[in-house]
Structures are given as C-alpha cells and as structure tokens.
Amino acid sequence: MKLAKMQNYVPIAALAALMASCGSETSNTTGMAYNDTDNGGFDVNLDYDGQQTGPGLVFVEGGTFVMGQVEEDFIKDWNNVPRRVTVSSFYIDENEVTNVDYREYLYWLHRVYDQDYFPEIYRSALPDTLVWRDPLAYNEMYVENYLRHPAYNFYPVVGVNWIQATRYCSWRTDRVNEQILIDEGILNEANDQLDGDHFNTEVYLYRPGSRFTAQDKKGLPDLSPNSANGDAGRPARIEDGILLPKYRLPTEAEWEYAAYANVGARVYDRSTDENKYTWNGSSMRNPSDDERGDMLANYKRGRGDMMGRGGWLNDQADITMQVRFYPPNDFGLYDMAGNVSEWVMDVYRPMTSTEVTDHRSFRGNEYETFDKNYQDLGMLEPLMEIQWETDENGDSVIARLPGQLPTRAVSQEENLDRRNYQYSDYRNYLDGDVQSSIYYDEAPPEGEAPMYDYSETTLVGNTTRVYKGGSWKDRAYWLSPGTRRFLEEDQATDDIGFRCAMDRVGFQNQDPDREKRHTPPSRHNFRRYRM
Incomplete structure (x- = not known):
C-alpha cells in the first residue's frame, strides 16, 4: 500500500540527517544545541512540514458554521x-x-x-x-x-x-x-503475524519491547549517549511526526x-x-x-x-x-x-x-487509561486474550482484541483535583445523569410528588448513536x-x-506558504546570538 497521495511528508533519510547533524539548531530556552550526541542527544524534528494525508482521506479546512x-x-x-x-x-x-x-x-x-x-x-x-x-x-x-x-x-x-x-x-x-x-525502512514486512502478535500503533508507541520495533538496524538514529539500542537505532516516536x-x-x-x-x-x-x-x-x-x-x-x-x-x-x-x-x-x-x-x-x-x-x-466521551497493572505483574507483552466487558444489557461483549493494550475507565479518585472533568463516562452529562435532575433514581422528599416517572423506558439511551x-x-x-x-x-x-x-x-490550513509565515523561535531569535 503505497501512500501516493501523501503530501508534506519528511523523508526518513532527511530526518536522520537532521538528527545526526550536531548543533544545527539551538534551544531558545537554554541555548544548548538540539540533535547533538555530545549534548545529551535531545532530538527535535525542526523540519516537520505538516501532517501527511492518509490513504483515502481529503483535507477539510475547519471554521465556524x-x-x-x-x-x-x-x-x-x-x-x-x-x-x-x-x-x-x-x-x-x-x-x-x-x-x-x-x-x-x-x-x-x-x-x-x-x-x-x-x-x-x-x-x-x-x-x-x-x-x-x-x-x-x-x-x-x-x-x-x-x-x-x-x-x-x-x-x-x-x-x-x-x-x-x-x-x-x-x-x-x-x-x-x-x-x-x-x-x-523502519520495520520489515511481517506476514507471519498471528493472534496477539501483530502490529498495533499503541503497543508500538507505549509498550517498548514488542518485536514490532526497530529491526535489522533499520530504526531511526538514537542520539542518546546511554542508549541500550546501540547501532540498531530506535523506534519512531510521536515526536518524530x-x-x-x-x-x-x-x-x-x-x-x-x-x-x-x-x-x-x-x-x-x-x-x-x-x-x-x-x-x-x-x-x-x-x-x-x-x-x-x-x-x-x-x-x-x-x-x-x-x-x-x-x-x-x-x-x-x-x-x-x-x-x-x-x-x-x-x-x-x-x-x-x-x-x-x-x-x-x-x-x-x-x-x-x-x-x-x-x-x-x-x-x-468515555475517558480511559492504559491498565498499568499488567506491567506491575510483569506482563510486558500486550494482553494475548480477548478482553471482555458487560454492556448495559448485561451481555458480554468484546472490549479489546488480542494484541491491543488493555485499558480501564479512569476513576473519580484519580481526578479529584481536576477542574475540567472528574468522571470517566460523560455520555449522559447534563441530560440523564445526577447533575441534570433534582430527583434522580431516588424518592422525592416526604410529602412531595415526583417530578418525573423514572420507571418509564425510553428509546434514547447512552448506546443510541x-x-x-x-x-x-x-x-x-x-x-x-x-x-x-x-x-x-x-x-x-x-x-x-x-x-x-x-x-x-497543528496548523489548521494545509497551504505551506501560509504556515511558514512564522519562523520557530529557535530559528529566529538565536541566529544573531550564534553570529
């Protein structure tokens, strides 16, 4: 599947050359060089040209309507x-x-x-x-x-x-x-994928150790002086774009x-x-x-x-x-x-x-997080069995397939200090939950008639799309x-x-001429400093 339609894509060779060059750009915060193995190896993709267009997709520029x-x-x-x-x-x-x-x-x-x-x-x-x-x-x-x-x-x-x-x-x-x-050239083709042992984006990014990482020295250059990967390089990261x-x-x-x-x-x-x-x-x-x-x-x-x-x-x-x-x-x-x-x-x-x-x-919105209990138990590989859950009707349904990272709903205790959200499930927020009614799923005060009959059924619920x-x-x-x-x-x-x-x-317009009107600070403010 060649991505012929993709635009604004940074070739890996160019990215590798950029990362390997020492001191080509300088931090606007510390004055230290990016992409320098002698300076800690902090690598930054400074030539990112915008998001590529994936197979079958069309870019839609947003706005108000x-x-x-x-x-x-x-x-x-x-x-x-x-x-x-x-x-x-x-x-x-x-x-x-x-x-x-x-x-x-x-x-x-x-x-x-x-x-x-x-x-x-x-x-x-x-x-x-x-x-x-x-x-x-x-x-x-x-x-x-x-x-x-x-x-x-x-x-x-x-x-x-x-x-x-x-x-x-x-x-x-x-x-x-x-x-x-x-x-x-970062991965080899792997036609022998079976059951839980197949490529998954989240596993690749968040569970290092999978066989779907750098193979046959085809990874990206690892600039860290303490790298354990050696000449094999490292997997791609979110930061690489x-x-x-x-x-x-x-x-x-x-x-x-x-x-x-x-x-x-x-x-x-x-x-x-x-x-x-x-x-x-x-x-x-x-x-x-x-x-x-x-x-x-x-x-x-x-x-x-x-x-x-x-x-x-x-x-x-x-x-x-x-x-x-x-x-x-x-x-x-x-x-x-x-x-x-x-x-x-x-x-x-x-x-x-x-x-x-x-x-x-x-x-x-239903907010989830990766279930770190599997790592705590020493299970470094993704869950190899189907993860089941019970739906609102009491039926067992597939929640995660083998090879996908196990997840769980975020708990209210984890979010006590948050101002923007506290719960995991916001499907019925302000329309069916406790916050949206005076008496919800409980009897009204003594001597008062109920405002609504919550025993009646409805065609609209949290699984209605x-x-x-x-x-x-x-x-x-x-x-x-x-x-x-x-x-x-x-x-x-x-x-x-x-x-x-x-x-x-990132940038909301796909026109690269409009995107490049503003030069990143590391390319603008420190040029006169380096002179």
Whole structure:
C-alpha cells in the first residue's frame, strides 16, 4: 500500500540527517544545541512540514458554521435547533467505505486470528447480510451477493453497526501506520503475524519491547549517549511526526460541516432554499449541458419510484450505487447526500444543541487509561486474550482484541483535583445523569410528588448513536445535512454505512506558504546570538 497521495511528508533519510547533524539548531530556552550526541542527544524534528494525508482521506479546512436544521421541520420535532459552532480542520474519507474495503478487513482478521481459538473475532465483524430481507419483498439476491460479489465491490458496505464501524477504524489505523514504517525502512514486512502478535500503533508507541520495533538496524538514529539500542537505532516516536493519528468516525458537527462544503456562505434564512443540499443548491438535477436533468444523488423520489422509468433511469440505482458515481461536493467528497446514511461518533440526545460546547461539539466521551497493572505483574507483552466487558444489557461483549493494550475507565479518585472533568463516562452529562435532575433514581422528599416517572423506558439511551444524511430509501427531505436520526449502536440496516475521519494536528490550513509565515523561535531569535 503505497501512500501516493501523501503530501508534506519528511523523508526518513532527511530526518536522520537532521538528527545526526550536531548543533544545527539551538534551544531558545537554554541555548544548548538540539540533535547533538555530545549534548545529551535531545532530538527535535525542526523540519516537520505538516501532517501527511492518509490513504483515502481529503483535507477539510475547519471554521465556524450554523449547525442544525435550517429548513422547515415538517415532522415538528425540532430537536436540532440551529446554533453557531466551530469545527477544527480534519480529514475525512473521499467516499463511503465499500464492500471491498470491508472485505480486506475481514480477510486480515481471518488470516491473523486463529479461527479455532478466536472464532468470535471474525464472526463479530461480519456485516449482517440479513438486513436486506423484507417480509413483503424478494431480496434474497442481495442477501447472498451484495457483500461479496464483484459486481458490488465498490458499493458502500451496509449491515454494519456502529460498534463494527468503530473497530474497522481502529484496524485501519494500525495497517496504515504499519505500512508507513515499512515503506520508510523502519520495520520489515511481517506476514507471519498471528493472534496477539501483530502490529498495533499503541503497543508500538507505549509498550517498548514488542518485536514490532526497530529491526535489522533499520530504526531511526538514537542520539542518546546511554542508549541500550546501540547501532540498531530506535523506534519512531510521536515526536518524530511520522505516524498518523487515529482513523475514527467523524463527529456529527464534522460530518455536517463537510457535507455542506460551502459553509462560509451559509446563513440561517428559512425564506430561501439556497445551500439546502450538500451540492449547495436547491435543484435536485444536474444543470450542466452534458448531464442536464440527471439526478445529483441516489434517493427515493416518491412511493414506488426508486430510479425512474425504464429507458431513462434517472439516478441509475434501485438500491445503493457504486461510490463516486454522482458529482462530489465542493470539498471533493462523494455521496454526502444519498446512497447510504452514515454513522457518526455522537450519542444521540434530542436537545444536544443546547448543551454541547461550541468548539469541537461532541457528546459521547468515555475517558480511559492504559491498565498499568499488567506491567506491575510483569506482563510486558500486550494482553494475548480477548478482553471482555458487560454492556448495559448485561451481555458480554468484546472490549479489546488480542494484541491491543488493555485499558480501564479512569476513576473519580484519580481526578479529584481536576477542574475540567472528574468522571470517566460523560455520555449522559447534563441530560440523564445526577447533575441534570433534582430527583434522580431516588424518592422525592416526604410529602412531595415526583417530578418525573423514572420507571418509564425510553428509546434514547447512552448506546443510541446518531446517523446522518439521506439514503437510497429516503425522500429528499433527509438529504439536507442538517437532518439527523438515531439507532442503537449494535443495530444495522440496509441503508446505513459509514466513512472514516482523522484529526488534523497543528496548523489548521494545509497551504505551506501560509504556515511558514512564522519562523520557530529557535530559528529566529538565536541566529544573531550564534553570529
């Protein structure tokens, strides 16, 4: 997997030469030289040119926009009140994850994990192909063929629940970072990976001693005079800027911002249809001379009309369609309206708009830390068995796969002195927890009637996730990025898929000319000192 699309990447050879040069740059704090073996070996990548663009991703420059539903809410639900928020720059997949993408993941799981010993790992990742069944329709052809037949290779994968989509993102992080290290000569290719003995980004960074570190003297130069690695070098670190951040699902705010793609001109004005859809217009048909009248998205026009009349199939698809078939939006993103709806990270709440922060808005934080008890017990290698946990329904579910670092929820005792957070689970913060109610899960004072009946059930809980965008089964109303719906995270349908996103670290603009207006202190302030 060559990363042909990656930009602004520091070659390892150049990085090694920089680190090996003595005294080329000086600390603005102490006046001591960086990257000098005679001066302690403190190495700093001073020629970092910005984050590379990972495979399949498109850079989205962030900014402020009006998030929420700005069209008439004919359902009269109005749970998505418009509000102005700021989205940081980020990366997002150019198109939805396809069947062939997901089958590559399934193949890796089947190849690496012993199917006799860990059969549940592969089975838990399989899409639910039975989502195609309808008691009053004949869909067995899709049940048998949609996931695996080459005719559907580049159609969006469906039948994947939120949990499965999140695990795919984690797997993709490790495979991309592994390939980066192989391409740059830091790691050898290792096709003999088995069970817990495979490359994992967090293990590589935080658990030195794994065999997936510097091999055959292919590591980076180790400038420390007390290095135990000798000529073999050292593994890559976060400070080197070589490894990419995690692939993940986009937040609801990120997805909506990316879907509009022209948010700078978006104003809350219900008197106009401008910017109603992801292609920034009110017409559903292509206005260009070559494709005039063709549909701009794969959606349902009305009852019984999935693709138009015979002889002129206006959107060419009765169900999903291959990705990149319809025109992209102004960010270069395909199918942000129609084809399939898409999972986002957020936990659903009807009134999220009145609760969340206006910068990087998100509901769903669950804070964890690496479980150091395994190190204390002398288990230096990652946990080699599946880590299970009990969900809110009392069922056992896979929490961590073999080869991943064991984690645990942060405890309240660990955070007593913190002002910004104290708990591990903030999914229901200010909406369902103790802080958000006068009487929560306890009787009211004597003589007073209860304000709410907390014994009643609800369709919305801490495992209810948001999905965005219209699909091949939806009317045009749901194509507007401001609309939102929800589903339990362990449920799947034939019209929900997903795409991955990634954080942008550092400078928020991708233009290197704009980024280099400011010279780092060590290159500016001390030049006259060294003269």
